[in-house]
Amino acid sequence: VAALRLPGEPGADRPAEIDIQVRPGHRRRGLGRRLLAAAAEGLRADRRTSVIAQVHAGTPAVPFLESHGFECVLVLRGMVLRLDEVPPERIARLVAAGPAGYRLIRWQGVVPDEHATALAHAKHAMADLAEYEGAPWDAHRVRETAEVVAKRGDDLYTVAALDASGAVVAGFTEIVVPHDAAGRAAQYDTAVAPEHRGRRLGIWVKAAMLEWLAAERPEVREIETDNLGDNEHMLAVNEELGFRVERESLEYQAPVSVLP
Ligand SMILES: CC(C)(COP(=O)(O)OP(=O)(O)OC[C@H]1O[C@@H](n2cnc3c(N)ncnc32)[C@H](O)[C@@H]1OP(=O)(O)O)[C@@H](O)C(=O)NCCC(=O)NCCS
Incomplete structure (x- = not known):
């Protein structure tokens, strides 16, 4: 599945967001790439110029995105507060x-x-x-x-x-x-x-x-x-x-x- 979020109006300056999911048993067969290509058509149809994806460090998403021209622009540290400990x-x-x-x-x-x-x-x-x-x-x-x-x-x-x-x-x-x-x-x-x-x-x-x-x-x-x-x-x-x-x-x- 590839999901796109297109915030604001079509052609807006804001980047679109993409999320691609391929079931573990079907990976490394080019499905991710085909889904990305299909999503890219949607992005072009909506006149978007850039797209972002949020992924976890150390997962296959990193080499996947890097092999398709994505660059890391932010590192986010996920933190959790357990309220019963406060x-x-x-x-x-x-x-x-x-x-x-x-x-x-x-x-x-x-x-x-x-x-x-x-x-x-x-x-x-x-x-x-x-x-x-x-x-x-x-x-x-x-x-x-x-x-x-x-x-x-x-x-x-x-x-x-x-x-x-x-x-x-x-x-x-x-x-x-x-x-x-x-x-x-x-x-x-x-x-x-x-x-x-x-x-x-x-x-x-x-x-x-x-x-x-x-x-x-x-x-x-x-x-x-x-x-x-x-x-x-x-x-x-x-x-x-x-x-x-x-x-x-x-x-x-x-x-x-x-x-x-
Ligand atoms: C990331 C994900 C979508 C890739 O899907 P996929 O169908 O396995 O990707 P493809 O087969 O199209 O891979 C295309 C290229 O990406 C790179 N790649 C993908 N997975 C890789 C891995 N585990 N290790 C190294 N390179 C990898 C390779 O260059 C690959 O080409 P190759 O197989 O000819 O070497 C899949 O691993 C997934 O669903 N992960 C969990 C969800 C996720 O993190 N999604 C965020 C992405 S927006």
């Missing part, structure tokens, strides 16, 4: 230790209108990813992303820190509880705007999220997250909260022009 007092202390001059807000699902533009600005703070996705964040895209999650039947939770003016989202964190979660939730974006960094806002919003989830979704036992391998600050925040490395994922990208 003492509630520690979370409560972190929440109480929030920096002066900021206040927390939270919402489920699509961002309230009054914060949509401010949240889009904060999303720019994810500079590395923004560059790589190549599309600017605005209020429309922020809403669209949340609506996609809702349409899948999953629940999106956001905690944000507003600055003293109340008009700026200085930092935020997002968690998605899939409808078929089986106890595992997924960390989505977390970011602190550059001018607000170094004040422990990142750990503050994440700790507040853990407290909220414990009350709201007690069935969630674990949270998984992917961090950029070179994102030292985020890794430090996650390690302080108790996240442990579970696996390494690689993001591969290719121009559609080199595909078979």
